[in-house]
Structure formats: C-alpha cells, structure tokens
Amino acid sequence: xxxxxxxxxxxxxxxxxxxxxxxxxxxxxxxxxxxxxxxxxxxxxxxxxxxxxxxxxxxxxxxxxxxxxxxxxxxxxxxxxxxxxxxxxxxxxxxxxxxxxxxxxxxxxxxxxxxxxxxxxxxxxxxxxxxxxxxxxxxxxxxxxxxxxxxxxxxxxxxxxxxxxxxxxxxxxxxxxxxxxxxxxxxxxxxxxxxxxxxxxxxxxxxxxxxxxxxxxxxxxxxxxxxxxxxxxxxxxxxxxxxxxxxxxxxxxxxxxxxxxxxxxxxxxxxxxxxxxx
Ligand code: PDD
Numbered sequence: 001x002x003x004x005x006x007x008x009x010x011x012x013x014x015x016x017x018x019x020x021x022x023x024x025x026x027x028x029x030x031x032x033x034x035x036x037x038x039x040x041x042x043x044x045x046x047x048x049x050x051x052x053x054x055x056x057x058x059x060x061x062x063x064x065x066x067x068x069x070x071x072x073x074x075x076x077x078x079x080x081x082x083x084x085x086x087x088x089x090x091x092x093x094x095x096x097x098x099x100x101x102x103x104x105x106x107x108x109x110x111x112x113x114x115x116x117x118x119x120x121x122x123x124x125x126x127x128x129x130x131x132x133x134x135x136x137x138x139x140x141x142x143x144x145x146x147x148x149x150x151x152x153x154x155x156x157x158x159x160x161x162x163x164x165x166x167x168x169x170x171x172x173x174x175x176x177x178x179x180x181x182x183x184x185x186x187x188x189x190x191x192x193x194x195x196x197x198x199x200x201x202x203x204x205x206x207x208x209x210x211x212x213x214x215x216x217x218x219x220x221x222x223x224x225x226x227x228x229x230x231x232x233x234x235x236x237x238x239x240x241x242x243x244x245x246x247x248x249x250x251x252x253x254x255x256x257x258x259x260x261x262x263x264x265x266x267x268x269x270x271x272x273x274x275x276x277x278x
Contacts (some may be wrong), residue, residue, distance in 0.1 A: 005074050006121045014111065022108055024090025026097055030108075031055040033269070034240050035085040037075055038278045042085065043240075047070065047203045052134035055144045055157055060101075064089060064109060074111050083113045084241065088146060116140070116241040124268055127248035127260045128164035130235070132226065133157060134149045135168035135175045135198065154178035165237050168227065170198055173185075174224040177237045179214040184224060185234035185256075185263045194221040204238040204271075217263070234261035236268075243275070244268040262272030 003010045006018075016187040023029035036043040050095065055062050071085060079199050092105040118212040135141075137150035155178040165177040174193050176182055181202040183192045190212060195201050209219045229235065235247040246264040248255050 004075070004113075005070060005109075006029075007109055008073075010072075010077065014148065016110075018108055018110075019093045021095065021097070021099065022090055022093045023105075024108060024146060025116055026090070027099070028145070028149070029059075029101070030088065030091065030146045031059060031061075031144050032092030032146050033085075033087040033144060034114075035071070035087065036275075037078075037083050037085055038241050038275050039082075039176055040075060040078075041278060042071060042075060042080055042242050043278060044203050044207060045277070047105075047206065049141075051144060051201060051203065052087070052089075058140065058143045059091075059145070060127060061089075061107065063266065064107065066167075067109070070109075071111060073145065074113075077114060080113060085116050086110075086112050088115045098143055119242050119245065124244070124246060125244045125265070129162060130165045130177070130237070130247045130250045131158055131161055131163045131251050132229070133166040133168055133178075135170035141199055142195070142201060143174065144200060151178045164247065167235075168246075169226050169229075172225050174226070174229050176202075177201045177239075179241075180237035180239040182224075182229075182235050183208070183219070183238065183267070184229060184232035185229065185261060188231050188263075189219055190219045190263055191222055191228075192226055194220055202238055202240075204240055204243050207274075208238055208271065211274060215266065215270065216259060217266075225241050232256070234264050236264045243271040 002013050004013050004016050004193050033048045035048045088110040090108040091101055124209045133154055140241040158166040167177055168175045168178045235255050237245040244267045246260040248258050
C-alpha cells in the first residue's frame, strides 16, 4: 500500500511530510516497532505493543491512545497479505531546537508498510557468515529507540564484509546482533543472552523460546562469553524480519561443522510452521 498513516490521516507516501522541527528528525527522539503481518493478521501484536509501552515509558512518554485500532485499520485498508508494519513514534514537534523537551508536546505517529527480504529455505539451509564487533552503542539498548546510528554502522560493517550480522560483545559478553537477537547451541543445549539493558527484548526471541519449549527444548537465558560464542556448535540470529538465520562462520572461526545444525533447522521449521498456520 502506498498510503501511510500519519497523525490520524491516511495519505500517499509521496505526499506525506513532517516538520523539520520534529524532535525525531532533530534528535532521533522517539521509538519504533516492526510488526510482521502474515495472512493479513498482525503477528504477536500484543507483545509488540507491550514492548512499545515499555519503550515509551523508558523515554518519559505516555502510551499512545488507540494505537492498536489504528494498526488494525491500516491492515484492513491494505490489499497486501504479507508485509511488515513499521510504526514510528517521535516525541513531536517543538518550535525551536532544545535538548530539553516540554512535557505537553504532541507525539508524531506514523504507520507504513514495508517489505523486507525474507530468506528462502535454500538460503537458510546454506547458512550465513557473521563478524564479531565491539558493542559501542549506548547503555539503554533495551529501548527500541529510533536513534539507530550505532546499529546502522555495525550492520553496514557486516554487509561490507559479506556478513549477515555483526555479533556484539560488551565486557566480553555477547549482547545481541546489530538488528537481531542471538542464540547459540553447545552440547545439545540452547542458550541466549539473558535480558538486561544491553539488548532488546526481541519478540521473536521470546516466540522461539516458547516454541522450542513445546518441543521439550528449554532455552537457557544466561551470560555468553566471546569464547562460548566462538566455540559453540550452532549459532542463529532472530528478528521479526527473519525469525531464524543460521550462522556457520564468525570471522575466521568455523561454527560447529561449518554447516547449519539440527537445532537451527528445527527452530526455523517450527517457526515457519507456526507462521504459515497463523
Ligand atoms: N530489529 N535487537 C535489535 C537491535 C533489533 O534491531 C531487532 C529487530 C531485534 C529483534 O527484535 P524482534 O524479534 O522483536 O524483531 C533485536 C528490527 C527487525 C528492525 O529494526 O528492523
């Protein structure tokens, strides 16, 4: 759909505009969500909206009234079946540039549809490469902030090195990827970094933990060192754009047998099955 939803109105994308005084434009002051739509149904929308509420609260903003209704209106109006909803909320427009925000500012709310490339089964079973990078981002990575410069630089670095992802290390511990969460497998146990302020509480991360649990595979949420990462049997990245992306090589280290492993494939297939029947 070419129309976007901006502050209560549907408008052609090419005609939509916001003020240059919007704090999102000037300061990257805002938060966002990316919600998959499968078969015209938003996937795990309540989980995304719960995270949105937390992100808003953590930056001192109120919950947005009727946001769920607006998303559903957007989906109803669209004639597309499978896509992603990009929801972008900034603190709003201020008459002059000032780091200090007023408390009575009206947020800018935008919803648009995006189509992100989803890997097919052939690509998934071939596996991807990743690189380890220092997690130099700020100390509130649990907020889904629109200020993504650190993530942007880290993802570009990965891309330029033919890697799917930069896997981020802070104080010798794995946090997440530049745009994904990370799981590892060692000796038939699945691990993922425990939630804290250094990583986003991924909706897909939680979905995979729950779906693996139904297969009697319990995921251990714990600290993972760089050494654990590089010596793991399997690694995969998770996100709303591609739920399971297996990693078979990290810089010069071959992961496991250098092939996509059984747990990664199982997670991928279970996620696919769930999504297809959603
Ligand atoms: N990003 N960590 C980071 C830094 C992310 O940017 C993302 C997703 C995730 C995974 O979260 P979820 O499973 O809820 O999508 C983890 C989205 C897809 C993006 O920015 O486009």
